[in-house]
Amino acid sequence: MDTRLIQIRKNVETLSAEEEESLKQAGEVIKRGGLVAFPTETVYGLGGDALNPESARKIYAAKGRPSDNPLIIHISNIEDMERITQEIPEEAACLAAAFWPGPMTMILRKSGEVPHETTGGLDTVAVRMPSDQVARKLITYSGGYVAAPSANLSGKPSPTAVKYVMEDMMGRIDVIIDGGEGRIGLESTIVDMTVMPPRILRPGYITKEMLEKALGEKVDIDVTIMRDDSGQAPKAPGMKYRHYAPKGILTLVEGEPEAVIIYINKQAGLDKEAGEKVGVIGTSEQLMAYRADVVKSVGSRLDEESIAHRLYAVLREFDDEGVTRIYSESFDREGLGQAIMNRLLKAAGHRVVTL
Numbered sequence: 001m002d003t004r005l006i007q008i009r010k011n012v013e014t015l016s017a018e019e020e021e022s023l024k025q026a027g028e029v030i031k032r033g034g035l036v037a038f039p040t041e042t043v044y045g046l047g048g049d050a051l052n053p054e055s056a057r058k059i060y061a062a063k064g065r066p067s068d069n070p071l072i073i074h075i076s077n078i079e080d081m082e083r084i085t086q087e088i089p090e091e092a093a094c095l096a097a098a099f100w101p102g103p104m105t106m107i108l109r110k111s112g113e114v115p116h117e118t119t120g121g122l123d124t125v126a127v128r129m130p131s132d133q134v135a136r137k138l139i140t141y142s143g144g145y146v147a148a149p150s151a152n153l154s155g156k157p158s159p160t161a162v163k164y165v166m167e168d169m170m171g172r173i174d175v176i177i178d179g180g181e182g183r184i185g186l187e188s189t190i191v192d193m194t195v196m197p198p199r200i201l202r203p204g205y206i207t208k209e210m211l212e213k214a215l216g217e218k219v220d221i222d223v224t225i226m227r228d229d230s231g232q233a234p235k236a237p238g239m240k241y242r243h244y245a246p247k248g249i250l251t252l253v254e255g256e257p258e259a260v261i262i263y264i265n266k267q268a269g270l271d272k273e274a275g276e277k278v279g280v281i282g283t284s285e286q287l288m289a290y291r292a293d294v295v296k297s298v299g300s301r302l303d304e305e306s307i308a309h310r311l312y313a314v315l316r317e318f319d320d321e322g323v324t325r326i327y328s329e330s331f332d333r334e335g336l337g338q339a340i341m342n343r344l345l346k347a348a349g350h351r352v353v354t355l
């Protein structure tokens, strides 16, 4: 399949007539049952018509993803939520008003309009209204309901820049829209609104504290988010699959900065003697202290958003460098750190050294 690449400058206030026309055409592609990768403020999505079962099948095929893993339906107006859901609890309306458009996905009971192919056989549906303007225009031109998982091949980190989408999806889908890098870099927060209190199934940029403040009531967190073997099946089916794991064996090291540096340097020395190629994921504050084959900054400890933004790119870069052992600093498990640690723990298969 020939994949067409469309370039859009980020500021849609100044979309040229040509760019507007390209987005319209990309919308037509989705309406006709085709697939279009597009930027969002979190990661790139792989979009198809959410109300067309054939489109869902195509998405699973393009990603190489099991078809019981449900898709998020992206909308461009809050009111559009009504057609695809049964009832909208007051709490859901409250969170939509507080955080949409933005990096939050809500699980609600689905209406008959949503095919089971899109929801992986579930009677609930995941809904999100992204803040990225290019995404919203595309959704509107596509008829209003775009099912989109992250635009990576199954088993790879979600793509935070168009070059990664091209690596994974060239030749597999109809169109790729280049709209620059996502501001956030980690996938949206998923909140299950079919239970009370609402429950976070996947942590993200919108934190538990932010949700609780908006609702004025307690929000739960699925126990499987930070634990390896809780004996409970996660409620977001996607979280049960063996997630992205880097090609090198990744270990997280938790402790005081000095101790972490000493441990990692010692371990890196031993690994090197054993013939391994060693990589380190560090923060800019302590990067100079590491001795290893490849040392990469994931951002600044003083700015967790910088870490969220760069994490997936760093993991992809390590795969390309052919390192066989990777050590990473750890982060706070509160606030945005919870989302960062959730993704790192998965990538590390929960291999953590606590000093």
Ligand code: TXA
Binding pocket: 040, 042, 043, 044, 045, 046, 069, 070, 071, 072, 105, 107, 119, 122, 124, 125, 126, 128, 148, 149, 150, 151, 186, 187, 188, 189, 190, 201, 235, 236, 237, 238, 239
């Ligand atoms: O930021 C994001 O959410 C990105 C961008 C493209 O919007 N999308 C994304 O989609 O991360 P995906 O498919 O990679 O992850 C969707 C997650 C999966 O873990 C899936 O199991 C869960 O959402 N999910 C979808 N529908 C669900 C439902 N009805 N009940 C529980 N979990 C659901």
Ligand code: MG
Binding pocket: 149, 150, 158
């Ligand atoms: Mg994904």
